[in-house]
Structure formats: C-alpha cells, structure tokens
Amino acid sequence: xxxxxxxxxxxxxxxxxxxxxxxxxxxxxxxxxxxxxxxxxxxxxxxxxxxxxxxxxxxxxxxxxxxxxxxxxxxxxxxxxxxxxxxxxxxxxxxxxxxxxxxxxxxxxxxxxxxxxxxxxxxxxxxxxxxxxxxxxxxxxxxxxxxxxxxxxxxxxxxxxxxxxxxxxxxxxxxxxxxxxxxxxxxxxxxxxxxxxxxxxxxxxxxxxxxxxxxxxxxxxxxxxxxxxxxxxxxxxxxxxxxxxxxxxxxxxxxxxxxxxxxxxxxxxxxxxxxxxxxxxxxxxxxxxxxxxxxxxxxxxxxxxxxxxxxxxxxxxxxxxxxxxxxxxxxxxxxxxxxxxxxxxxxxxxxxxxxxxxxxxxxxxxxxxxxxxxxxxxxxxxxxxxxxxxxxxxxxxxxxxxxxxxxxxxxxxxxxxxxxxxxxxxxxxxxxxxxxxxxxxxxxxxxxxxxxxxxxx
Amino acid sequence: xxxxxxxxxxxxxxxxxxxxxxxxxxxxxxxxxxxxxxxxxxxxxxxxxxxxxxxxxxxxxxxxxxxxxxxxxxxxxxxxxxxxxxxxxxxxxxxxxxxxxxxxxxxxxxxxxxxxxxxxxxxxxxxxxxxxxxxxxxxxxxxxxxxxxxxxxxxxxxxxxxxxxxxxxxxxxxxxxxxxxxxxxxxxxxxxxxxxxxxxxxxxxxxxxxxxxxxxxxxxxxxxxxxxxxxxxxxxxxxxxxxxxxxxxxxxxxxxxxxxxxxxxxxxxxxxxxxxxxxxxxxxxxxxxxxxxxxxxxxxxxxxxxxxxxxxxxxxxxxxxxxxxxxxxxxxxxxxxxxxxxxxxxxxxxxxxxxxxxxxxxxxxxxxxxxxxxxxxxxxxxxxxxxxxxxxxxxxxxxxxxxxxxxxxxxxxxxxxxxxxxxxxxxxxxxxxxxxxxxxxxxxxxxxxxxxxxxxx
Numbered sequence: 001x002x003x004x005x006x007x008x009x010x011x012x013x014x015x016x017x018x019x020x021x022x023x024x025x026x027x028x029x030x031x032x033x034x035x036x037x038x039x040x041x042x043x044x045x046x047x048x049x050x051x052x053x054x055x056x057x058x059x060x061x062x063x064x065x066x067x068x069x070x071x072x073x074x075x076x077x078x079x080x081x082x083x084x085x086x087x088x089x090x091x092x093x094x095x096x097x098x099x100x101x102x103x104x105x106x107x108x109x110x111x112x113x114x115x116x117x118x119x120x121x122x123x124x125x126x127x128x129x130x131x132x133x134x135x136x137x138x139x140x141x142x143x144x145x146x147x148x149x150x151x152x153x154x155x156x157x158x159x160x161x162x163x164x165x166x167x168x169x170x171x172x173x174x175x176x177x178x179x180x181x182x183x184x185x186x187x188x189x190x191x192x193x194x195x196x197x198x199x200x201x202x203x204x205x206x207x208x209x210x211x212x213x214x215x216x217x218x219x220x221x222x223x224x225x226x227x228x229x230x231x232x233x234x235x236x237x238x239x240x241x242x243x244x245x246x247x248x249x250x251x252x253x254x255x256x257x258x259x260x261x262x263x264x265x266x267x268x269x270x271x272x273x274x275x276x277x278x279x280x281x282x283x284x285x286x287x288x289x290x291x292x293x294x295x296x297x298x299x300x301x302x303x304x305x306x307x308x309x310x311x312x313x314x315x316x317x318x319x320x321x322x323x324x325x326x327x328x329x330x331x332x333x334x335x336x337x338x339x340x341x342x343x344x345x346x347x348x349x350x351x352x353x354x355x356x357x358x359x360x361x362x363x364x365x366x367x368x369x370x371x372x373x374x375x376x377x378x379x380x381x382x383x384x385x386x387x388x389x390x391x392x393x394x395x396x397x398x399x400x401x402x403x404x405x406x407x408x409x410x411x412x413x414x415x416x417x418x419x420x421x422x423x424x425x426x427x428x429x430x431x432x433x434x435x436x437x438x439x440x441x442x443x444x445x446x447x448x449x450x451x452x453x454x455x456x457x
Numbered sequence: 458x459x460x461x462x463x464x465x466x467x468x469x470x471x472x473x474x475x476x477x478x479x480x481x482x483x484x485x486x487x488x489x490x491x492x493x494x495x496x497x498x499x500x501x502x503x504x505x506x507x508x509x510x511x512x513x514x515x516x517x518x519x520x521x522x523x524x525x526x527x528x529x530x531x532x533x534x535x536x537x538x539x540x541x542x543x544x545x546x547x548x549x550x551x552x553x554x555x556x557x558x559x560x561x562x563x564x565x566x567x568x569x570x571x572x573x574x575x576x577x578x579x580x581x582x583x584x585x586x587x588x589x590x591x592x593x594x595x596x597x598x599x600x601x602x603x604x605x606x607x608x609x610x611x612x613x614x615x616x617x618x619x620x621x622x623x624x625x626x627x628x629x630x631x632x633x634x635x636x637x638x639x640x641x642x643x644x645x646x647x648x649x650x651x652x653x654x655x656x657x658x659x660x661x662x663x664x665x666x667x668x669x670x671x672x673x674x675x676x677x678x679x680x681x682x683x684x685x686x687x688x689x690x691x692x693x694x695x696x697x698x699x700x701x702x703x704x705x706x707x708x709x710x711x712x713x714x715x716x717x718x719x720x721x722x723x724x725x726x727x728x729x730x731x732x733x734x735x736x737x738x739x740x741x742x743x744x745x746x747x748x749x750x751x752x753x754x755x756x757x758x759x760x761x762x763x764x765x766x767x768x769x770x771x772x773x774x775x776x777x778x779x780x781x782x783x784x785x786x787x788x789x790x791x792x793x794x795x796x797x798x799x800x801x802x803x804x805x806x807x808x809x810x811x812x813x814x815x816x817x818x819x820x821x822x823x824x825x826x827x828x829x830x831x832x833x834x835x836x837x838x839x840x841x842x843x844x845x846x847x848x849x850x851x852x853x854x855x856x857x858x859x860x861x862x863x864x865x866x867x868x869x870x871x872x873x874x875x876x877x878x879x880x881x882x883x884x885x886x887x888x889x890x891x892x893x894x895x896x897x898x899x900x901x902x903x904x905x906x907x908x909x910x911x912x913x914x
Contacts, residue, residue: 006509006569006788009554012502014567016574017581020498036846038823038853040474040871041481045600046503046556046586047466047523066504067526069552071590075544083540087532095526097466099503110471112463117473119870121856124474129503133528143502156856158835280839331463366495378615382737389493396495399578399613413576414497 011134011142021362026345026352027127029173030147033166034125039149042124044106046131050098056105056330064133066099067091099131103148104327104340111152112331120153120336139315139346150340152327157270159339160304160323161277167308167319167341168287174348175357178311179318181287184294185271186301186322188254191264192292195257196236198229205229206295240292247275247290254292270303300324306341310351318347361415367454368395368418371407377422384420384432384447391451411437418454468591468599478819483805484584486630487604490623491582496606499581501563503588507555513562513787521590523556524548556588560605561784561797568609569788577610577793596772596803607797609784614727616796617761617780618734624765624776624798625744631805632814635768636775638744641751642728643758643779645711648721649697649749652714653690661685663752697749704732704747711749727760757781763798767808775804818872824911825852825875828864834879841877841889841904848908868894875911 008014015023031041047068054062074094082093100106103126111118127147134140149166151159164181171179186202189209193202208223215223224234243253251268258264271290278286296305303323310318321341328336352358368388370381381397388395398407404421411419421433421442431444434453445453465471472480488498504525511519531551539550557563560583568575584604591597606623608616621638628636643659646666650659665680672680681691700710708725715721728747735743753762760780767775778798785793809815825845827838838854845852855864861878868876878890878899888901891910902910 006566007506008502008570009504009506012504014502014570015500016567016571017497017499020500024498035821036849036851038826038851038871040822041477042474043472043477045465045469045471047469047588047600049464049466052463064528066528068556069524069526069548071521071523073544075547087530090532091526099525109463110473113465113471114473119867121867123853131504143504151856154856158854158856276836277839280836281843282840364492365497369495379733379737382734383739386738392493394493394495396580397615399608399611399615410576410578414495 009142011136011140013141013143017365021364022352022358023345023349024364025358025362026174026348027147030170030343030345031125031127033169033173034149037123037149037162037166039123039125042107042110042126043128044100044103044110044126046100046129047097048100048106048109050092050096052109052331053098053101053105057101061101065101066131066133067095068097068099070094070096100128101132102130103128103146103342104150105330107148107150108328109331111336112328112333115333121151121156121159122153123149123151125149139350141346145345147343147345148340149342150338152336152338155303155323155325155337157273157304158277160270160274161281163306163321163339163341164274164278164286164288165281165283167306168283168285170343171287171308174352176310176348176351176355179287180289180309180311182289182291182294182307182309183271183274184291184305185267186303186305187263187267187270188258188292189295191258191261191267192237192240194261194263195240196229196233198233201229209293210295212293243292247271247288250290250292267303274304296320296322300327302326302337304339313351313354315347315351317344318351319343361417365414366394366396366416368393368420368450369407369411369414369416370395370397370420370422371404371411372397372422373401373404375401377401377424377427380427381422384422387447388451388454391455393451393454408435408437417457418450420450466599468593468597470598470600474822478821479809479815480802480806481821482815482819483631483802483809484604487627487800488582488584490626490630491606494580494606494619494623496580496582499564499567499583500585501557501560501567501583503557503586504554505557505563505566507549507553509566509788510555510558510562514558518558522558523588523590524552525554525556527551527553557585558589559587560585560603560799561607564605564607565785566788568793569785569790572790578608578613578616579610580606580608582606596807598803602802604800604802605797606799607795609793609795612760612780612782612794614730614761615734617731618738620763620778620796620798621731621735621743621745622738622740624763625740625742627800628744628765631809633767633805633808633812636744637746637766637768639746639748639751639764639766640728640731641748641762642724642760643762644720644724644727644760645715645749646752648715648718648724649694651718651720652697653686653693655686655690658686666750667752669750700749704728704745707747707749724760731761753777753779757784759783759794761796770808770811772804772808774801775808776800818874822871823851823853823873825850825877825907826864826868826871826873827852827854827877827879828861828868829854829879830858830861832858834858834881834884837884838879841879844904845908845911848912850908850911865892865894874914875907877907 053065078093082090129143129145131143136142167181189206190202193205204227208220212220221234243250254268294305294307296307301322302325305322306320307317308319323339325337327338372378372381385395385397417437419435426432432450433442434445434450435442510522535550539547586600586602588600624638646663647659650662661684665677669677678691700707711725751762751764758779759782762779763777764774765776780796782794784795829835829838842852842854855867874894876892883889889907890899891902891907892899
C-alpha cells in the first residue's frame, strides 16, 4: 500500500514526546495555580448538539463550526426537495451534532443542566481542545487547546482581582516576566459612546477601536465614519483617549468626563474596587495597565475586560477574558453573572520557545537505562531494575542485546542522563558500571550508590 | 428561550468536579507508572483523514465511525447522480475527515510519518478520547477515553513481561488487588487450528472460542460447526482445552500435543521466555493465568495476547492487548513489530466505585476557605490568603459578604476541611477563628499556627 495515506488533516498537529513534555509543563503550571485559587476541573464532550452551538458565535462561527454527519443512513428522511435547497439547508437535515467551538458555551450549557446540583459561586477550570474550520496559518490551527477558568454566580469584583493574580503567578512561574495585563471595563466603553452622542452604539465603537493596533488612528476614524459616527463626535474621543498617568490619575480625569454618565461612574467604580483588591493582596508588580482603548470585540462582556500581551514579542495576546452578566441566558437561566479568562496555550508555547524558557531537563523522561549484551546479563538486570523503580526512579532496560553504540544512541536521543552497563565483569564483581551521559565519565558503583547518585543528580 | 436546547448528544457525558477528581486520580496513577517504565506521551488530533481510518476496523467500524461534513459548500462538487447513489457513496463525496476511532491506527500513522525522527524501540503512551457511533448502553459510550501504551520496533519479549508488571503495579496502586491477567499467544491458537486439521482457520476458531464465556461450550461447538469445522475435529479440542495445572504443567502437556507444529512450539517458547522474565523480576504475585481459550477477536495480534479481569466483579475486561507484527504495514512501513495494551478507564472507574476504592479526601480541592462579613474584613483577609497560597496551600475566600450559614454550606459542599472566620473580633485581636469542618470544633490561632495545622492535617 502507498504512503500517501498517512497524512494529517489541514490545520491539525501531532505532538511527539518533546512537544508533549513542554506542553504538559505549561498545563501543569496553569492547573496547579488554578487549583491553588480554589478552581475545580470539569470536562464536557467534544460533540455537542448543533441546537446548543448554533447562533452563539455569529454567522461566521456557524460557518466555521465542524458538523458531524448523522450516523447510519443520513439520507433516509431527506426529500428530493431538501437536496435542491442548497448546502446550508441540507446541513440541518443530515447533521445534528457539531464539534465544540469554544469552552464557554459548553460551560454555560453545563451550568444550566446542573444548576440544581452545583454550589454557587461555582469556580471551574477546563482544559480541552476546540475545533474551528478556519483557514490555517502560522499560529492558527483547526484543532487547538483552550484553557479557561471562570467563576459564575457572584458579581464580586474580588474574582476580577484574583484573575489578575492568577495571570501574574502563571506567567511568572513560566518565566515570562515582561508582560502587560491590559484592563478596561465595558461600562467605560458604553459611557464613551454616550458622551460622544451615540448611546448604545458602543458595539460599533468597540469593533473600530479594537483595530487601533492594526490600522492606526486614521484607520479607526475612517471606520467609525463608515459606521455612521459624525466626525465631530469622533473628535470628542481625542481628549478621552489621550488621558494619561497611572490608574488613579486616569480615573480622576475620567470622573470629570463621565460626570453626566451613571454608566461611566459605575464602570470607574468597578475598576477602582478591583484595583483596590489587587493592591490589598500586596503584589510587588501587578503588571496592570488601564487601557481605555481595550475593547476585545466580544459582545457578551458587561464589566471588566482583560487582555495580556508579552512585551517585546510579536505574537498578539496570550490571555484574555472579562465579565458577562448573561452567559446562561441563551439556555433559559437568567441573572447568573460570571467572570472568566483563557490562556492561549499555543501562543504561550511559542513565546517560551522564542525566549528559551523551557527547562533544559524534563521530569518526564527515563533517568536510568540499563544496557546488556546477552541473555544472562538481561536476567541479572531485572531485579536491579525493579529496585530502581521501587525507589521511584524512572528507568528502563534497552530491550535487545546489541551493539553498545546503538544502545547509547538510544539513551542519548531520549536524553537519558545515566546508563548502567551490565556485562560479565559486572556480574562477577557485583559492581555496576555507571556512565554519566553528560559528563561522559564512567565509574563502578553498588546498587545503593547508583540510587543515591541518580536521586541526587 | 427554552431549556430544551440544553441537552447532551446521546452516549456522551459531562464530567463535573467530583468525577474529574476521581478520573484524574486514575489517569495520574497510570501516567506515573507508564513514565517509570520509560514510556513517553504523544497526542494525535481528534480529526483524521478518512483515508487513514477507513478499512482498518472492518465494515462495522467503517459504519460506526463519526464522519465530519466538509466545511463550506460541501455540495459544490456533488453531481445529481452522486445524490442518487445512496448515502454510502454520497458520504465519500461530502466528508473527507472522521473522528479518531481508537488510538492504535493514529499511532501507526504517527510512527510512519515520523519514522525518520523517532528512535526505535519507541515507547509511547497516549491518553485521549475516541468516538464510536455505537448504540449507547450501560458502560458503553459514544465518546470515551482510551489509555494505551505500546513499544514498537523490537520483538523482545521483555516488553511483554513489562506489560505484566505495569498492569500489576497500576491495579495494586489503585487498590484493585483481586484480579487475573489472562495470557495466551496467537501462535498457540494457530497451532490448535493446525492440529485439529484446519491450518490457517484460527480466525474462525478464535471468533467462536471468544464467546465461550457468553454462550458456553455447547454454543461454541454449534458456532464452530456453522463455521465449517467437522464435529470430529471439534472433539479434538476437548483434550487441549482441558489441559490443567500451572503454566509449566500446561506447557509440558502442550509440548506433546504440538509435537508436529513448528508454530505451536514457537508459541510455547515465547510464553516460556516471557514467563521467565516475569519471574526474573521477582514479583510476589504475578496474577498471571495462561488461558488457552483466550482469543480476543482482534485479528492483528501475532504473538502474546493479554486480558485482565477483576475477580468477583461483573464488568468484563478492564485491560487488554497483545503483539502485532505488522501494525504499520497498512501505511507502507513493513517489518515493525510492536506490543501494546490499553486500560479501560471507564470500567476501572466503575470497579473502584463499586469497591469504594477512591480516596475519601482528594488533593484537588481547596484546603482553607476564608469567610468574611463586610468590606473591612475582606481587605483584612487578602494578605492572609496570599500568605497561605505562597505556602502552597490551596485556599480561597468566599467572594461575597453574606450569612455564615451560606458560606459554611459552600465549604461543606466543596469538602473544604478548614474554614477561617474573619470578623471584627479577629481583626482587633489579630487571631484567626479556625473551624475544623469535620470535627466541628473552633479554635483561635495565629497565621503561622494555621499554616502548620493545615499542612499537618
């Protein structure tokens, strides 16, 4: 048979051991910190009913969602007319399930389905792949992991403050020291829309502002005009966006600008409370930056908005999130406020590779390999191997008797730091020949010495 | 909107925190032991090209595979004729990707695609969900995890022996002490087919023998007759299947029966070598049972066959595997022998629930919850919370000021063992009121004492 069959679908990836070890390092760091803050894990199925997914991500999302053919004879209930109505209509006849598109909508469904058993506030994290039929490009995949933490069932701004703490701790633990957590509040954006004379139009305003990084001020002004904002109003944005200073100074200036806006005052108050909590935790450096232009297109945010950038690395945001007051409304459960955020693991991986932040030695791979040359040595090795493993040392025996070079190549390739060579000399003396693969040195040791050396090194 | 939307696809499940904690306990136990034996993790995408999956699992497998609709206008290249040729032919026109059906075929594809970078023997483990459009029933799901470990690129029987060791260690670590690892060898089954006069018909023989548990001896005889075996030949099976004693005794009797079968001798030799290695490791109890009727329908096994049953629990096998000499042949790479096995995590979970083997207290949930009643106490608590977390203690603060009962209910429900109550007395005295949720007792402690008590308890 031909090799042409062994290909991967566009935009998907295998992760071999090297990559897995690094990815797991990121996942484990994040998981440990989520748990330290009282978050518990959940998982939802990859397959969701399309009735759950459809309409939650806009038209583009509905298009990019992977849909699964009904099993068995999916044409059974399809009429000739259905076949002629085009692919969109036919889809709903032959497919009732799709692949998870993000972790937020399945989480909302989970909360609604389990609302009688869950204890609120409910703090959950979820680390699972999602699928999008996007055009693949550098850093954009069709199957990729999301890594979310949310609290639902409380509007306490302490949750926002703890998100700041978790982002700080995760990134510092990973060695990414130079980053900025941009923060804003949807109510502040609403107030801006209000004070420039377009109350309720903050959606359009946000979409345009969101592009500031990409298209510059000129571009944003043009886009706002196209979206129906009068130039005179757009010019009113200038003094707002030019507000400078630290958070307290910016907020004080905005107090004046929002004097007539209840929404604006509320937004500033929320930001002040959150900042107060962060301060109360006594962080040396919060990495926080109140960015009044931060919008993050997503329309369901109602309070805080977060976005994290690594300084001096060109990669876009590595984390983001915010508060949403009506997450579960689409599933019939009103009045459940929540706040959450997500780490972009693929981008964090790329940043860590670029900055060479992964540990040189990993804790996953074998520490000791036994090498042998005949059946007698093999049998001699087995109880030694058992002892090492009983001491908690990851160890293996090269399974075939063969040339030493081949066995050492295997160890080198797997980055195994210690090799024990068992031959007739070792069997008769009872001592083991231990080769340190980094230093290249050999020494004779007893089993107890071997265990001590490996556990120390 | 209506609640009817929030449903799960048939045969799929959510895992809430309670279940996740237990499932992770199983996954972590298995992972730690796989790594201790030198296995490294890989992951492959959920989506595979149908050209990779189709034809690898028989007709039934092809039917039960979930297929994904091509994205965009999937009807673009479909002719009117295609629409009339029935759903099977249409499927190949509108779907080119499917969901992973097991972990073995994607692993074979991975090995072939990466054969120039991998170091052989390659020892990998893989823990990921798979999807099958099977009719859901108790213990059978449409989305479920598999948990595989394989070694490819060596025919050393040491790998078989280490599989026995890993099964032993995992099940003992999980507390499942009373189990049997049934072992057989495909060559022994071939030899049986040979000596009863039907060389090469071991496939049919196995399918029938495989049902011995379900349909009894009478049933098997009937099935064999239907499959074309003469009664006279079937009767020759009796003395073979009635061979009794420990492994050495059974093997000695089979030596005589297989005197004329090279394949039979080879099979027995392989079993003896494997048993010798297991013995060489010096296990107190191997749990091994040489079962000459063990067949496990899967036709790709060429050597050892394993199956693990928990004694006195009605649940079927919880692990199984074997050696296959031609795993990667379907992808154009010949001569790569491998041996592997899989843990059935859902069944292990059920066994552990039935035998009440999960630890009463888990390591995932919050250890200390702070409760407060006003903004002042909240701000007072933040630095204490930070200190606890810096000591590595999972801790949280109930985010809302509210009735103590509500806060304690939350802690109880989340099985948080310690609650610290912060009120005006505590703020003025500098002491903390610590409530032990199991014992119900309260005491006044300093922060240092709190940390000591929690770390000890």
